[in-house]
Amino acid sequence: MTDTVTLEHIKDAYARIKDHVHRTRVFTCAQLDDRASAASAPAKRRKLYLKAEHEQKVGAFKIRGAVNAIMQSDADYIVTQSSGNHAQAIALGCKVLGKTGLVIMPSDSPTVKVDAVRDTYSCEVKFCVPTQEAREAMSAEVVKDLRAKHGQDKAEEIHPNQDIRVVNGQGTIALEFLEQQTDLDAVVVSIGGGGMIGGIAAYIKAVNPKIKVIGAEPEAAKSAYMSKKAGELRKNPPNTPINTIADSVKSSLGATTYPLVRDFVDDVFIVNDDEIEDATKFMMERAKQVVEPGCGVAVAVATSKALYEKYPDLVNVGVVLCGGNIDMSNLPWKKK
Amino acid sequence: MTDTVTLEHIKDAYARIKDHVHRTRVFTCAQLDDRASAASAPAKRRKLYLKAEHEQKVGAFKIRGAVNAIMQSDADYIVTQSSGNHAQAIALGCKVLGKTGLVIMPSDSPTVKVDAVRDTYSCEVKFCVPTQEAREAMSAEVVKDLRAKHGQDKAEEIHPNQDIRVVNGQGTIALEFLEQQTDLDAVVVSIGGGGMIGGIAAYIKAVNPKIKVIGAEPEAAKSAYMSKKAGELRKNPPNTPINTIADSVKSSLGATTYPLVRDFVDDVFIVNDDEIEDATKFMMERAKQVVEPGCGVAVAVATSKALYEKYPDLVNVGVVLCGGNIDMSNLPWKKK
Numbered sequence: 001m002t003d004t005v006t007l008e009h010i011k012d013a014y015a016r017i018k019d020h021v022h023r024t025r026v027f028t029c030a031q032l033d034d035r036a037s038a039a040s041a042p043a044k045r046r047k048l049y050l051k052a053e054h055e056q057k058v059g060a061f062k063i064r065g066a067v068n069a070i071m072q073s074d075a076d077y078i079v080t081q082s083s084g085n086h087a088q089a090i091a092l093g094c095k096v097l098g099k100t101g102l103v104i105m106p107s108d109s110p111t112v113k114v115d116a117v118r119d120t121y122s123c124e125v126k127f128c129v130p131t132q133e134a135r136e137a138m139s140a141e142v143v144k145d146l147r148a149k150h151g152q153d154k155a156e157e158i159h160p161n162q163d164i165r166v167v168n169g170q171g172t173i174a175l176e177f178l179e180q181q182t183d184l185d186a187v188v189v190s191i192g193g194g195g196m197i198g199g200i201a202a203y204i205k206a207v208n209p210k211i212k213v214i215g216a217e218p219e220a221a222k223s224a225y226m227s228k229k230a231g232e233l234r235k236n237p238p239n240t241p242i243n244t245i246a247d248s249v250k251s252s253l254g255a256t257t258y259p260l261v262r263d264f265v266d267d268v269f270i271v272n273d274d275e276i277e278d279a280t281k282f283m284m285e286r287a288k289q290v291v292e293p294g295c296g297v298a299v300a301v302a303t304s305k306a307l308y309e310k311y312p313d314l315v316n317v318g319v320v321l322c323g324g325n326i327d328m329s330n331l332p333w334k335k336k
Numbered sequence: 337m338t339d340t341v342t343l344e345h346i347k348d349a350y351a352r353i354k355d356h357v358h359r360t361r362v363f364t365c366a367q368l369d370d371r372a373s374a375a376s377a378p379a380k381r382r383k384l385y386l387k388a389e390h391e392q393k394v395g396a397f398k399i400r401g402a403v404n405a406i407m408q409s410d411a412d413y414i415v416t417q418s419s420g421n422h423a424q425a426i427a428l429g430c431k432v433l434g435k436t437g438l439v440i441m442p443s444d445s446p447t448v449k450v451d452a453v454r455d456t457y458s459c460e461v462k463f464c465v466p467t468q469e470a471r472e473a474m475s476a477e478v479v480k481d482l483r484a485k486h487g488q489d490k491a492e493e494i495h496p497n498q499d500i501r502v503v504n505g506q507g508t509i510a511l512e513f514l515e516q517q518t519d520l521d522a523v524v525v526s527i528g529g530g531g532m533i534g535g536i537a538a539y540i541k542a543v544n545p546k547i548k549v550i551g552a553e554p555e556a557a558k559s560a561y562m563s564k565k566a567g568e569l570r571k572n573p574p575n576t577p578i579n580t581i582a583d584s585v586k587s588s589l590g591a592t593t594y595p596l597v598r599d600f601v602d603d604v605f606i607v608n609d610d611e612i613e614d615a616t617k618f619m620m621e622r623a624k625q626v627v628e629p630g631c632g633v634a635v636a637v638a639t640s641k642a643l644y645e646k647y648p649d650l651v652n653v654g655v656v657l658c659g660g661n662i663d664m665s666n667l668p669w670k671k672k
Contacts, residue, residue, distance in 0.1 A: 054624045112621060281664045285448060288390045288626040288660035324624035328617045329672035336665040 003164055005199060005260060007206035010171035013068045017169060020067045020096060024052040026180040026318075029287040032303065036317065040308035048302055048317050049181045053173060054291050054324030058116070060248070061173055061196060061322050062089035066158065068169030070097050075156035077102065077146045081128070081135035083192075084113035085248055085323050086160035091116075091123030102146075104138045106130035110247065112327040131239050132251055161193025162254040171199025177318055178207060186212035186311065187318040188302040190294055191224045191268065192249035194257030196322060201264030212311060215261065215268035216301035218276060220244035223252035224261050225268040233258040245273050245280075245332040248294030248323055269307055271300040277333050279303065283321075292326045339500055341535060341596060343542035346507035349404045353505060356403045356432060360388040362516040362654075365623040368639065372653065376644035384638055384653050385517045387509060390627050390660030394452070396584070397509055397532060397658050398425035402494065404505030406433050411492035413438065413482045417464070417471035419528075420449035421584055421659050422496035427452075427459030438482075440474045442466035446583065448663040467575050468587060497529025498590040507535025513654055514543060522548035522647070523654040524638040526630055527560045527604065528585035530593030532658060537600030548647060551597065551604035552637035554612060556580035559588035560597050561604040569594040581609050581616075581668040584630030584659055605643055607636040613669050615639065619657075628662045 026049050036046040053061040066089035070078055080090045081104035094101035101123040105114060108130045118125050128138045139157055146155035158166060173196065177187065187204060189197040201213040215224050221242045226234035235252035236242060242250040253261060261268075271279075280296030282303075283289050291299070301307055302319045326332075362385050372382040389397040402425035406414055416426045417440035430437035437459040441450060444466045454461050464474045475493055482491035494502060509532065513523065523540060525533040537549040551560050557578050562570035571588035572578060578586045589597060597604075607615075616632030618639075619625050627635070637643055638655045662668075 059622075059624060284626045284664045285662075286395075288395060290620045290624040290626055326621075328620045328667070329669065331664070331667065331671075333665065335667075335671075 005164060005167050005171065005202045007203060009168045010175055010199060010203050013168040014172040014175050016071050017064055017067045017172065021064055022056050023176055024056050026051050026177065031286040032282070035282070035303045039303055039305050040312060044308070044312070044315070046315050046317060048319055049184065051173060051177050051318060051320045054289060054295060054321045058085065058088040058092050059323055059325045060085035060089065061170060061320070062086045063092060064172050065166030065169030065195060066090045066093040067097070069158045069163055069165035070094060070099060072165050073156050073158070075154055076100060077150065077155040079139055079143045079146065079155060079157045080104070080160060081139040082160045083247055083250060084109050085325060087117045088113060088121065088325070090158060091121035094123060095121050102126070102142055104128050104135050104142065106135060110325070110327045111330070113325055130241050133239055161195030161251060162256040164256060167195045167199045167256060167260070169199070170196045171203045173320060174200040174203035178204070181318060183316050184211055184318045185314045185316050186214055187320065188214045188216055188298045189320050190249050190298040190322050191215045191217050192221070192294065193251035194224060194253040194261050196320070197265060198257040198260035200320070202260055205264045212266045212314065213264060214301065214307065215265050216298040217268060217270050218244040218246040218249060218297055219270050219272045221250045222270045224265070225270050227253055227258055227261065228265070228268050244276070246276050246293040246297050248292055249297060267310070269301045269304065271297060271304065275300040289321065290324045290326060291321050292323045293332060295322045295324070298322065341500060341503050341507065341538045343539060345504045346511055346535060346539050349504040350508040350511050352407055353400055353403045353508065357400055358392050359512055360392050362387050362513065367622040368618070371618070371639045375639055375641050376648060380644070380648070380651070382651050382653060384655055385520065387513050387654060387656045389509060390625060390631060390657045394421065394424040394428050395659055395661045396421035396425065397506060397656070398422045399428060400508050401502030401505030401531060402426045402429040403433070405494045405499055405501035406430060406435060408501050409492050409494070411490055412436060413486065413491040415475055415479045415482065415491060415493045416440070416496060417475040418496045419583055419586060420445050421661055423453045424449060424457065424661070426494060427457035430459060431457050438462065438478055440464050440471050440478065442471060446661070446663045447666070449661055466577050469575055497531030497587060498592040500592060503531045503535045503592060503596070505535070506532045507539045509656060510536040510539035514540070517652070517654060519652050520547055520654045521650045521652050522550055523656065524550045524552055524634045525656050526585050526634040526658050527551045527553050528557070528630065529587035530560060530589040530597050532656070533601060534593040534596035536656070538596055541600045548602045548650065549600060550637065550643065551601050552634040553604060553606050554580040554582040554585060554633055555606050555608045557586045558606045560601070561606050563589055563594055563597065564601070564604050580612070582612050582629040582633050584628055585633060603646070605637045605640065607633060607640065611636040625657065626660045626662060627657050628659045629668060631658045631660070634658065
């Protein structure tokens with residue numbers, strides 16, 4: 001069993017999963033370039049390269065890690081807990097790979113994500129109190145029950161971001177991105193539990209350490225920002241619902257991802273919900289791409305004054321558009 | 337001056353405009369294919385090819401016709417009236433080509449479109465009562481005033497859909513589409529004033545008459561449907577605001593486009609606002625593409641029972657995603 005996140009493991013993961021995931025396109029948007037260019041004083045011509053994981057299967061990068069983990073698991077029953085996108089990914093992965101999936105979702109999950117897991121991918125859903133602690137507790141309980149019923153090795157939990165196999169799977173985003181765009185100065189990545197940025201950062205620093213890896217977090221869930229600052233793992237306040245429109249990045253770093261963020265991520269920037277809403281709408285109204293607020297977090301940082309004041313030399317900036325799952329009947333902002 | 341819509345004129349238009357417009361991608365969406373495949377009984381495997389004009393400059397195909405017309409005009413002052421997308425196209429075209437633009441917009445135009453014309457493209461906007469008649473009357477008046485002030489040949493109106501140069505410009509969508517996808521059985525196109533489908537149909541029937549050209553209209557503005565049925569031009573009821581969420585396709589056919597629709601369009605299907613809303617949301621939630629309801633009209637028809645009951649042999653179906661200009665702070669449907 002893989003127990004580290006490395007270039008070789010990410011390459012292996014890619015060989016394993018590539019027939020099950022989309023090689024998403026990298027594209028540009030002139031109006032977004034203008035915004036990033038104008039973000040510094042004096043203005044500087046910049047170009048943003050957007051990796052379209054919102055067009056990935058299940059509408060988010062999570063399918064990469066989920067499939068990589070499921071393909072390496074001998075269990076018949078795969079249990080997970082997730083705020084949404086990983087749930088869909090496990091559900092689709094189990095369906096395609098012939099396993100039975102059981103997903104714990106917080107009771108305030110967006111309808112569009114619950115429907116996708118249950119209806120589109122025929123996976124069983126259990127709801128729990130919307131805190132990370134409650135999800136983890138219920139997940140452990142479900143695994144225990146399944147093992148009692150079917151046998152010790154028949155059920156396994158795949159954690160959405162602390163499972164090493166998941167993190168190696170997410171690292172394949174960087175593998176594709178660096179093949180598709182060879183002149184990147186930086187890659188900006190949203191951080192929830194850190195599985196995506198952990199895999200991406202490990203890969204990038206092994207291949208070309210000059211490329212900056214920049215994390216992006218909502219102010220209301222800034223575990224990585226605090227951890228970097230403290231020099232040790234800092235979680236979001238326990239047993240407290242987190243109040244941000246960026247529902248897909250509410251998790252804290254964990255034992256697997258903190259060391260990766262510490263060692264391979266150059267910096268972490270935080271943005272507030274107004275900035276997240278603005279960036280998310282900008283992607284929709286100008287780039288015509290549906291992204292979720294958790295993705296808007298990275299776009300907000302990649303077009304921020306703060307980023308280019310600190311790193312004025314950045315010109316070719318990659319941004320991972322990590323997901324596009326948002327309920328169009330119930331957008332998380334007010335009508336104007 | 338070009339006075340017809342022909343293959344040669346469309347090829348000329350393409351040579352003229354191609355450095356000013358995007359060659360938009362053609363892409364597919366597995367979930368949309370599933371929907372079209374399941375639309376007939378028995379189900380039949382179908383593939384929808386989507387021409388991404390929502391990613392075109394100004395967020396809609398209209399830039400093609402606008403630039404083609406402006407480049408052939410000797411006037412310094414370009415006047416137009418438009419419900420939105422053509423307004424933006426004329427505004428950007430004038431800016432790029434060094435002309436002065438004046439745009440009449442209906443008072444109920446979406447804010448996002450008015451802002452784009454005025455703020456993004458620095459074009460003067462005048463508002464009028466939201467009927468086609470009022471727009472046309474004010475437009476004629478503005479041209480008259482400008483000619484009185486600057487000289488007879490200094491000001492000219494470019495009609496959003498009845499100007500032959502505009503129609504030839506829109507035909508370049510088909511030129512690209514047939515190069516990009518060579519096995520299309522049909523192309524489905526939304527119809528407002530008929531400029532887009534007129535150019536597309538003329539091109540397609542000259543190149544490969546076997547490809548069906550299918551028009552799509554909202555129930556509330558079915559001028560083409562009624563005209564085909566009557567065998568003569570039928571306009572929407574005069575001086576009556578038209579009630580549909582598909583704000584970009586409220587116009588009637590006119591003297592230029594009716595004969596093109598009569599001669600080159602195989603059939604016209606109508607859909608109601610529920611179907612338009614559903615298709616528009618589907619494009620956003622599943623394909624992750626922001627399209628406007630006027631584009632949802634074509635998507636609704638291309639995934640409808642009615643289309644495949646009448647044309648069961650269609651397998652590879654092209655759909656023009658004509659525009660993506662929609663106000664994300666004020667979506668035209670209720671929260672759920």
